[in-house]
Amino acid sequence: MxxxxxxxxxxxxxxxxxxxxxxxxxxxxxxxxxxxxxxxxxxxxxxxxxxxxxxxxxxxxxxxxxxxxxxxxxxxxxxxxxxxxxxxxxxxxxxxxxxxxxxxxxxxxxxxxxxxxxxxxxxxxxxxxxxxxxxxxxxxxxxxxxxxxxxxxxxxxxxxxxxxxxxxxxxxxxxxxxxxxxxxxxxxxxxxxxxxxxxxxxxxxxxxxxxxxEIKTEDEAIELVSGTISNDANHISGPSRAGEELYYAINKAIDAGGLKPEDIDFISAHGTATVYNDEMEAKAVTLAGLQHTPLNSLKGFYGHTLGASGLIEAIISAQSLKQNIIIPTQGFNKQGDDNPVNVCSQPISKPLNNCLKIASGFGGCNAAIILTKSQKEI
Incomplete structure (x- = not known):
């Protein structure tokens, strides 16, 4: 491939x-x-x-x-x-x-x-x-x-x-x-x-x-390793309450990338700040065994930019991998879901290699991609 x-x-x-x-x-x-x-x-x-x-x-x-x-x-x-x-x-x-x-x-x-x-x-x-x-x-x-x-x-x-x-x-x-x-x-x-x-x-x-x-232009570049789309088949505007369908996309993307949940360094969530979206994402992340993985949402910085949001947030995720910095979640103070996830409230600086980016939308659609720092060839 x-x-x-x-x-x-x-x-x-x-x-x-x-x-x-x-x-x-x-x-x-x-x-x-x-x-x-x-x-x-x-x-x-x-x-x-x-x-x-x-x-x-x-x-x-x-x-x-x-x-x-x-x-x-x-x-x-x-x-x-x-x-x-x-x-x-x-x-x-x-x-x-x-x-x-x-x-x-x-x-x-x-x-x-x-x-x-x-x-x-x-x-x-x-x-x-x-x-x-x-x-x-x-x-x-x-x-x-x-x-x-x-x-x-x-x-x-x-x-x-x-x-x-x-x-x-x-x-x-x-x-x-x-x-x-x-x-x-x-x-x-x-x-x-x-x-x-x-x-x-x-x-x-x-x-x-x-x-x-397909052409690598730098010794160290960001690779789009895998991507998966799923659908809740649940409701025209409300997300699945179970989170299983987003979990399916997450699991397939990780598996297609040849990775395990513990290989994911941080998650760029959709994080719209609606009650049902965030709850569903938290459930899906927990089902995937990623509840302790650092997670952020950029909606407090950009708002929801609709058709541009996935691109903007994927590019920022790529920059985070390059610069080894996880951006915090603007507006987050106290955990608000029955399935608590590791929401970043402060910037985190540490070595980063793999990011999971997820999104969900009206009609029950879900998407997940894996971005990986492609190491310099020796």
Whole structure:
């Protein structure tokens, strides 16, 4: 089986325009989540991680969603071999909402139907950067980012491509925010993942890009060892109460990576700070025998960035492996689940080799990937 490496990446978020800027802010405990009083998004004040007004370019060719994808791709592709867009490369776009905000501003009709379609944006972006192959769109609720990485990994391992450029983004509109508010799932304050007092999510905007390749560009690189997807087949919005289906994905990913539970150095959880999501994750982690493994959630820094969340959090996990630092869980104070897990409340510095990244989403979807520090060859 071919090995697949993370050879370049970018995070574009309210915390910074590069991965390095983002990671530095996380290490220093800086969060992008704050209170907003914006009546175009909500009648009431709300907490979220949003880009500053004026960040998005005024250009009729591109929507906010597309602008974010382009910004992240541009930063990632800068300095990369120009052949990266050739026939041996596939572009994969990850998002949950895409241009859904156009429903709020445009007149319904055939033109809007075409413009709002995810494949329309993907093809425009592919042409902009000169990708010659048909782009792939992955829109699979909140596991979209991880599902896109797994898809890229499998396409490389199957021999169809040498490289996969995976980019994901979502922006927050009134349509998106009101949807979560209708579920009573939005916290009125800063979110508290895995905490006894957690009461809902904060949303966030962001984009991320990672280039996967069978070609190792550095002596020490991060390898995407394995990835698995499962489904609860339980409920359209509520996660399984048992956690067995996420456990299945975790167990399969660890086994496919040739590892054992004790080999996992830390877990990057989905950690939305809703009562049921965090409880389900804690049960799944416990079933996997990983309840003592250090675990974090980044939602207190970024909010829930939907289709970009899996990518952003996987890239930060890769940086954690490289720099041997586990980022703490912003907002966590006291254990709040019947199955206690080892939630990081302070930064941890220690040698790190293997990370388990997990995510879950509406429709009962679950995903798990293993990232491993590929050691220098002697």
């Amino acid at each position: 071919k090995k697949v490496y993370l050879v370049a990446d970018n995070i574009t978020s309210p915390l910074g325009a590069t991965t390095a800027q983002n990671f530095e802010h996380l290490v220093n405990g800086v969060t992008g989540v704050r209170q907003h009083d914006n009546e175009t998004l909500s009648d009431d004040p709300f907490f979220a991680a949003l880009f500053e007004k004026g960040y998005f370019q005024t250009d009729e060719r591109w929507t906010k969603f597309e602008h974010l994808i382009i910004a992240s791709l541009t930063e990632t592709l800068f300095g990369v071999d120009k052949n990266i867009a050739g026939k041996n490369t596939v572009l994969i776009i990850s998002t949950t909402k895409g241009n859904i905000s156009l429903l709020e501003t445009e007149t319904p009709g055939p033109e809007l139907d075409v413009r709002i379609a995810l494949h329309t944006s993907a093809k425009k972006i592919a042409r902009h950067f000169g990708f010659v192959n048909e782009p792939i769109v992955i829109s699979h609720a909140c596991i979209s980012g991880l599902a896109a990485m797994i898809t890229g990994m499998r396409l490389i391992q199957s021999g169809q491509y040498d490289h996969a450029v995976v980019a994901g983004a979502d922006v927050i509109s009134k349509f998106v925010l009101s949807g979560f508010q209708s579920f009573q799932a939005v916290s009125p304050a800063l979110c508290k993942p895995f905490d006894v007092d957690r009461d809902g999510i904060n949303l966030g905007e962001g984009a991320a890009t990672v280039i996967l390749s």
